[in-house]
Each structure stands twice: as C-alpha cells, then as structure tokens.
Amino acid sequence: xxxxxxxxxxxxxxxxxxxxxxxxxxxxxxxxxxxxxxxxxxxxxxxxxxxxxxxxxxxxxxxxxxxxxxxxxxxxxxxxxxxxxxxxxxxxxxxxxxxxxxxxxxxxxxxxxxxxxxxxxxxxxxxxxxxxxxxxxxxxxxxxxxxxxxxxxxxxxxxxxxxxxxxxxxxxxxxxxxxxxxxxxxxxxxxxxxxxxxxxxxxxxxxxxxxxxxxxxxxxxxxxxxxxxxxxxxxxxxxxxxxxxxxxxxxxxxxxxxxxxxxxxxxxxxxxxxxxxxxxxxxxxxxxxxx
Numbered sequence: 001x002x003x004x005x006x007x008x009x010x011x012x013x014x015x016x017x018x019x020x021x022x023x024x025x026x027x028x029x030x031x032x033x034x035x036x037x038x039x040x041x042x043x044x045x046x047x048x049x050x051x052x053x054x055x056x057x058x059x060x061x062x063x064x065x066x067x068x069x070x071x072x073x074x075x076x077x078x079x080x081x082x083x084x085x086x087x088x089x090x091x092x093x094x095x096x097x098x099x100x101x102x103x104x105x106x107x108x109x110x111x112x113x114x115x116x117x118x119x120x121x122x123x124x125x126x127x128x129x130x131x132x133x134x135x136x137x138x139x140x141x142x143x144x145x146x147x148x149x150x151x152x153x154x155x156x157x158x159x160x161x162x163x164x165x166x167x168x169x170x171x172x173x174x175x176x177x178x179x180x181x182x183x184x185x186x187x188x189x190x191x192x193x194x195x196x197x198x199x200x201x202x203x204x205x206x207x208x209x210x211x212x213x214x215x216x217x218x219x220x221x222x223x224x225x226x227x228x229x230x231x232x233x234x235x236x237x238x239x240x241x242x243x244x245x246x247x248x249x250x251x252x253x254x255x256x257x258x259x260x261x262x263x264x265x266x267x268x269x270x271x272x273x274x275x276x277x278x279x280x281x282x283x284x285x286x287x288x289x290x291x
Contacts, residue, residue: 026067033060034176042183045191047226047263053184054270061277064177068284073170077288082171086289089174093282095158096181099151100278103189104271106147110192111264113140114231118257134235141232148189155182174285188267194228227260 037056041049067073077086120133159182234256 024070026063026070030060030063030067030173033063034173034180037180037184042180042187044187045226047191047266050184050188050191051266051270054188054267054274057181057184058270058274058277060177060180061274061281064173065277065281065284067170067173068281068288074288074291076170077285078291082169085171086285089171089178090282090285092158092175092178093278093285095154096178096185097275097278097282099154099185100271100275102147102151103185104268104275106144107192107264107268107271110141110144111261111268113137113144114257114261114264118254118261121253121257138235145193148193152186152189155186158182191226192228192267194226194232227256227263230256231260 033056037053037060040053040056042053044050068077076082114137117133117137158178234253
C-alpha cells in the first residue's frame with residue numbers, strides 16, 4: 001500500500017494560497033483545515049484516526065464548496081483562463097467519487113459477510129461446520145480485497161498525475177484537497193486489507209498469541225492491532241483448530257467480530273457523508289463552469 005507516496009507528493013503542494021479574497025474567513029478556514037489534515041497521521045491504519053480524518057475531510061469539502069461559491073472565486077473560475085487545469089480537477093474529482101463509492105459498497109458487503117459469519121458461529125459448535133463457515137467468509141474476504149486492490153491501483157495512477165501547479169489559487173487548493181483525500185483513502189484501505197506492516201510471519205505470530213489451549217482469546221500484545229487484523233488472526237486459528245469448539249470458545253470469538261462489525265459500520269457512515277460532500281462540491285463547480 002502506498003500511502004507514503006501520496007504524503008510525499010502532498011508535501012510539494014504545501015504552499016501559501018493566494019485567492020481573489022485572501023483575507024476572507026472562508027479562505028482562512030480552508031487553510032486551517034488543510035493544515036490540520038497535513039499534521040495528522042495520514043499513513044496510520046488506526047481505525048479511530050482514520051474515522052477522524054474522514055470526518056475532517058467532510059468539513060474540508062463543505063468549506064471548499066462554500067469557497068467555490070464566493071463571487072470572486074466564481075468570476076475567476078468562469079473566466080476560462082485555467083480551463084485545462086479545471087478539467088484536470090474535474091477528472092480527478094470524478095475518479096475520487098468512484099473510489100469512495102466503491103470503498104463504501106465493498107465495506108457494506110464485508111459487513112454482511114461478518115454478520116453471516118456471526119450467525120453461523122452462534123448456531124454451530126462442531127469444528128467441521130465452523131471451519132466450513134470460516135472458509136466461506138475468507139473466500140468472500142478475498143473477493144472484497146481484490147476490489148480494494150483495484151481501487152488502490154487507480155489511486156496510484158491518480159497520484160502520479162498530481163503535480164505541483166505554477167500558480168497559487170483556487171485550482172491549487174482543489175488539487176491539494178484531492179492529494180490529501182488520496183492519502184486518507186489509502187490509509188483506510190490499508191487498514192481494511194490488513195496490509196500495512198503485516199508480513200506472513202507476523203500474522204501467524206498473532207495467531208499463536210490468540211490461541212491458548214482450546215480457547216480463542218485476544219492477548220494484550222494484539223490489543224493495538226486493528227479490528228480487521230484481530231479478526232483475520234482469529235479466523236486462521238478457527239480454521240486450523242483440531243478439537244471441538246465449546247460454547248464458551250465461540251462466545252469469546254464473537255466479541256472481536258462484534259467490534260469489527262461496528263468499525264465497518266462507522267467507516268460506512270463516514271464514507272457516505274463524505275461522498276455527499278464531494279458530490280455537492282463537484283456539482284457547485286460544474287454549475288459555475290456551465291453558467
């Protein structure tokens with residue numbers, strides 16, 4: 001996962017922003033929001049940090065939408081002097097919307113898979129049955145990861161096309177917003193696919209720590225792992241468990257998956273709100289250009 005590449009490119013965009021009304025409160029507000037996101041942990045796979053960054057992105061897009069609709073900004077955008085750069089921004093916004101929507105839909109499918117697995121675990125206690133249900137879930141997870149990997153590939157293509165602009169104006173702001181949006185999306189998808197700093201060896205180390213006699217429990221060492229990492233480790237343990245699972249075992253397994261379901265639901269809600277904010281900002285820009 002290449003969130004570091006987005007952050008690296010983003011550093012090239014951190015310049016003073018000059019707008020037709022630089023002292024306007026909205027301009028200052030956007031600059032402050034960009035600054036907060038720049039200073040946040042963009043490369044993190046911490047679920048709480050990712051949710052926070054997604055929420056901050058929503059506020060940023062709302063402010064950008066307000067900024068776009070300022071009379072002087074509208075006059076600048078409709079002048080046609082930056083037509084090629086505006087088209088580049090519009091193309092980027094469309095691709096980001098597609099990535100956001102696909103990520104949201106994939107998370108929705110993943111949540112359904114988690115719910116189905118939970119229902120199966122509550123109903124069954126025979127090892128072979130549990131192993132079969134785990135295999136079904138893991139097959140679904142692989143398909144979902146392929147969709148996410150396609151999103152990542154699309155983001156890498158976008159990332160390579162985001163270059164510093166020679167002028168410092170609303171176009172630069174929109175370009176910076178897209179760059180930081182890429183970085184946040186990459187950290188989200190890294191967390192979902194459990195790919196950041198997750199070698200095969202370290203993943204199996206988590207498995208060994210989760211397994212104590214016949215019980216599946218979470219050790220103190222894996223408390224800092226994401227909900228996705230914990231669930232993946234538990235699934236590997238269940239799939240390879242040789243003795244029967246009693247009710248107590250399955251109840252202990254339920255807690256991490258309940259946490260995972262809640263986390264996925266949280267990501268879904270943040271992405272849905274962000275999607276609406278992104279749509280609104282894009283429509284405002286299109287309306288100005290079509291006047």
